[in-house]
Amino acid sequence: MLGLPSTSLPTLMITLALGTPVLTLLGAIGAALTVGLRRGGLLLALLVLPLYIPVLILGSGALRAALDGLAVQGFVLWLASLAALAITLAPWAIIAGLRISLNE
Amino acid sequence: MSWAWFHRLASPPRFYGLAGRLLPWLGVAAAVLLIVGMVWGLAFAPPDYQQGNSVRILYIHVPAAMLAQSCYVLLAIAGVVSLVWKIKLADVALHSAAPIGASMTALALVTGAIWGKPTWGAWWVWDARLTSMLILLFLYAGLIALGQAISNRDSAAKACAVLAIVGVVNVPIIKYSVVWWSTLHQGATFTLTEKPAMPAEMWLPLALTVPGFYLFFGCVLLLRMRTELLRREGRSQWAQAALGLSIDSRKTR
Numbered sequence: 001m002l003g004l005p006s007t008s009l010p011t012l013m014i015t016l017a018l019g020t021p022v023l024t025l026l027g028a029i030g031a032a033l034t035v036g037l038r039r040g041g042l043l044l045a046l047l048v049l050p051l052y053i054p055v056l057i058l059g060s061g062a063l064r065a066a067l068d069g070l071a072v073q074g075f076v077l078w079l080a081s082l083a084a085l086a087i088t089l090a091p092w093a094i095i096a097g098l099r100i101s102l103n104e
Numbered sequence: 105m106s107w108a109w110f111h112r113l114a115s116p117p118r119f120y121g122l123a124g125r126l127l128p129w130l131g132v133a134a135a136v137l138l139i140v141g142m143v144w145g146l147a148f149a150p151p152d153y154q155q156g157n158s159v160r161i162l163y164i165h166v167p168a169a170m171l172a173q174s175c176y177v178l179l180a181i182a183g184v185v186s187l188v189w190k191i192k193l194a195d196v197a198l199h200s201a202a203p204i205g206a207s208m209t210a211l212a213l214v215t216g217a218i219w220g221k222p223t224w225g226a227w228w229v230w231d232a233r234l235t236s237m238l239i240l241l242f243l244y245a246g247l248i249a250l251g252q253a254i255s256n257r258d259s260a261a262k263a264c265a266v267l268a269i270v271g272v273v274n275v276p277i278i279k280y281s282v283v284w285w286s287t288l289h290q291g292a293t294f295t296l297t298e299k300p301a302m303p304a305e306m307w308l309p310l311a312l313t314v315p316g317f318y319l320f321f322g323c324v325l326l327l328r329m330r331t332e333l334l335r336r337e338g339r340s341q342w343a344q345a346a347l348g349l350s351i352d353s354r355k356t357r
Contacts, residue, residue, distance in 0.1 A: 026270075029266075033250065047246040053235070054239075054273075054277055057235070099262075100254070103256060
């Protein structure tokens with residue numbers, strides 16, 4: 001499936017399950033900061049992409065390790081810690097961003 | 105412990121005066137360290153046995169990269185101070201420091217590419233440290249862009265503070281990227297606790313240029329902050345007095 005050997009699919013599923021909340025919440029932070037701006041779309045991309053890259057590196061690194069038969073625990077644990085940080089702390093940043101945008 | 109000094113420092117006219125008195129010392133110290141360090145490193149230090157003379161760019165590349173990361177940490181601290189204690193001077197610091205940090209990141213990337221071409225054979229590789237420094241550059245760019253995009257200054261201050269704090273997660277990733285991923289970029293040149301793996305003739309100029317760069321950064325930051333304070337509070341009495349005094353003293357000559 002997806003051109004990958006079936007042994008790497010569990011890793012793929014785990015990294016997707018952990019990475020998606022992080023990407024969603026980081027995107028929400030960016031959206032909260034730029035929602036009140038006219039033509040804020042490009043600025044949103046500029047703000048959010050640098051924050052996305054660690055997640056992308058970790059996720060693709062985990063899959064690469066799974067394909068090479070190496071240990072994936074390191075990558076998965078890092079993704080899990082990013083997910084924990086994002087789920088607990090991102091709402092405060094989103095609140096701050098929305099307050100700022102409401103004032104605008 | 106009394107925090108009164110902290111709140112006293114946050115008053116613009118006091119900071120303006122203190123920065124004005126500090127600037128000549130910082131400027132002279134930075135100039136001396138930079139000139140001595142650069143001339144020594146670029147001209148007189150011995151060439152590396154493997155890399156030849158291209159190793160000399162170390163004396164610019166390393167301080168610039170260190171400063172790029174330190175500046176972002178400074179932005180995050182300024183963001184916290186601005187949000188928690190609502191001190192406007194912290195926002196002035198954030199606004200003034202961001203372009204300097206961005207320039208240092210760009211300088212580190214460019215000097216790194218110049219160093220990489222003869223030594224690694226490539227201008228750019230998607231190595232962990234290079235990629236994370238590039239992310240830092242984009243973070244700076246986004247921060248500066250966000251500050252310009254929001255017209256209300258208080259909202260802009262809060263937004264930039266939030267973004268600076270969110271992005272500071274990247275700085276430990278950069279610092280430890282050479283430890284976690286051994287791809288291409290070499291490990292740390294020196295740590296605070298161990299002697300560097302270089303002979304003294306090679307790391308002594310570095311010990312001069314690194315403080316020189318930091319003092320230069322301090323100098324430029326204070327200059328920019330003073331200008332920004334005058335721009336923001338130009339109509340206030342202390343600013344008129346500060347400007348009026350310098351004009352009057354020129355008239356009496």
